[in-house]
Amino acid sequence: MTPVPAPRTDAWMDALPQAVLLFEAGSGRPDALIVTRVNAAAVRLWGVPQARAAGRPLLEIVRRHTLEALAERGGELELEAGGRTLRCTAVRAAEGQAGALIVDDLTHHRRREAELREATAVLSHEFRTPVTGLRGVLEALEYDMPPDLAQSFVRQGLQEVERLARLVEDLAVGFRPTRARTLPLAEAFARAERLLTPELTARHTALTFGPDHLVRADPDKLLQVLLNLIENALKYGPPGQPVEVGTRLRGTWVEVAVLDHGPPLGETDSLFLAHTRGPHASGQGSGMGLYIVRSIVHGWGGQAWTERRGERNAFCFTLPGAGGTL
Known part of the structure; x- marks a missing residue:
C-alpha cells in the first residue's frame, strides 16, 4: 500500500492573503539574507516559485534594496510598486532563528478609500444647491409679502426639501437608478x-x-x-x-x-x-x-x-x- 505523505507543517502559510517570505543570515556571508521559504501569495507577488526561491539571496527575489534594508533592520513601511500599494513588515533574523518579510497588498483598500472621498466630495457639492435655495426662500419669507407670493416661495422651498430628501436617501442606500x-x-x-x-x-x-x-x-x-x-x-x-x-x-x-x-x-x-x-x-x-x-x-x-x-x-x-x- 502506498504511504500517504504527511501534511506539511507550514501549509497554513499558503492560506494567508499576505505575501510571506522567510529568511536567515547566510553562513558564508553574514551580511547576506538567504530565502528559506515563500508562501503562495509571495509566489504570485514576485513571480518566483518556492523551488527557485529557496536558498537564493533575498534581494534576488524582492528586487528592491528598500525591502532588503527593511529585512535587515526590521520595522514597517508602505511603498508603491507596479501600480500597487504595499505595506511591508519585517522581523529581523535573530541568531539561529529565521526572519520574516510580510507584505500586505493595500491597493483595493486604498482604491475604496479614494472612491469614498470622491463620493463625499460629490455629495457635498450636490447638497450645496438645495441648501442655498432653501436659505434664499427662508430669507425672503422673513419679510411681509402678498399671500400668493409667499405661497410661491413655500412651494419652491418644498421642492428643495424634496431634493434634499432624495440626496439623503442616496447617501443611506447608495446611488439608485x-x-x-x-x-x-x-x-x-x-x-x-x-x-x-x-x-x-x-x-x-x-x-x-x-x-x-x-x-x-x-x-x-x-x-x-x-x-x-x-x-x-x-x-x-x-x-x-x-x-x-x-x-x-x-x-x-x-x-x-x-x-x-x-x-x-x-x-x-x-x-x-x-x-x-x-x-x-x-x-x-x-x-x-x-x-x-x-x-x-x-x-x-x-x-x-x-x-x-x-x-x-x-x-x-x-x-x-x-x-x-x-
Missing part, C-alpha cells in the same frame, strides 16, 4: 432661473434660453447640470454680460450649450476631471462641478465638452430627445 421621465427643457430652465434669480440680479446679468425641446432625463440631475454650468458662466464671465443657454437638435439627441463672455480657456479636457479648476478660477471651490456634470451626462449616455464659439466659451452637453421642438 436615475428617475428619468419625459419633460420639456423649459421646465428645467424655469427651475434653474428661479433658483439663480438673486445671483442674476446681483450681477446685473440677463439669462436667455433657446427653443424648447422634449427630452428624456432625471429632472433633478438635469437641473444639477444646468445650475453647475450657469453658475460657472456667472462666476467667470464679466458682470453685466448676458449668459445664453442655447439648444438645438442633433439627430435623436438634444444639445444644450451655456455660453458666456469669459476669456478663452485654452486646454479644456482636464476641466472635467475631479478636483480640477480652470486657469481663471479664484476664491474657494472644490473643482468638482464639471466632473459632476460629465458624470451625470455620461449616466444618460450623453457627452459633455467645452469649446470656443466666436467670442464666447460654450459649455455643452447632450441628452436624449423625446419628440421634437415645442
Whole structure:
C-alpha cells in the first residue's frame, strides 16, 4: 500500500492573503539574507516559485534594496510598486532563528478609500444647491409679502426639501437608478432661473434660453447640470454680460450649450476631471462641478465638452430627445 505523505507543517502559510517570505543570515556571508521559504501569495507577488526561491539571496527575489534594508533592520513601511500599494513588515533574523518579510497588498483598500472621498466630495457639492435655495426662500419669507407670493416661495422651498430628501436617501442606500421621465427643457430652465434669480440680479446679468425641446432625463440631475454650468458662466464671465443657454437638435439627441463672455480657456479636457479648476478660477471651490456634470451626462449616455464659439466659451452637453421642438 502506498504511504500517504504527511501534511506539511507550514501549509497554513499558503492560506494567508499576505505575501510571506522567510529568511536567515547566510553562513558564508553574514551580511547576506538567504530565502528559506515563500508562501503562495509571495509566489504570485514576485513571480518566483518556492523551488527557485529557496536558498537564493533575498534581494534576488524582492528586487528592491528598500525591502532588503527593511529585512535587515526590521520595522514597517508602505511603498508603491507596479501600480500597487504595499505595506511591508519585517522581523529581523535573530541568531539561529529565521526572519520574516510580510507584505500586505493595500491597493483595493486604498482604491475604496479614494472612491469614498470622491463620493463625499460629490455629495457635498450636490447638497450645496438645495441648501442655498432653501436659505434664499427662508430669507425672503422673513419679510411681509402678498399671500400668493409667499405661497410661491413655500412651494419652491418644498421642492428643495424634496431634493434634499432624495440626496439623503442616496447617501443611506447608495446611488439608485436615475428617475428619468419625459419633460420639456423649459421646465428645467424655469427651475434653474428661479433658483439663480438673486445671483442674476446681483450681477446685473440677463439669462436667455433657446427653443424648447422634449427630452428624456432625471429632472433633478438635469437641473444639477444646468445650475453647475450657469453658475460657472456667472462666476467667470464679466458682470453685466448676458449668459445664453442655447439648444438645438442633433439627430435623436438634444444639445444644450451655456455660453458666456469669459476669456478663452485654452486646454479644456482636464476641466472635467475631479478636483480640477480652470486657469481663471479664484476664491474657494472644490473643482468638482464639471466632473459632476460629465458624470451625470455620461449616466444618460450623453457627452459633455467645452469649446470656443466666436467670442464666447460654450459649455455643452447632450441628452436624449423625446419628440421634437415645442
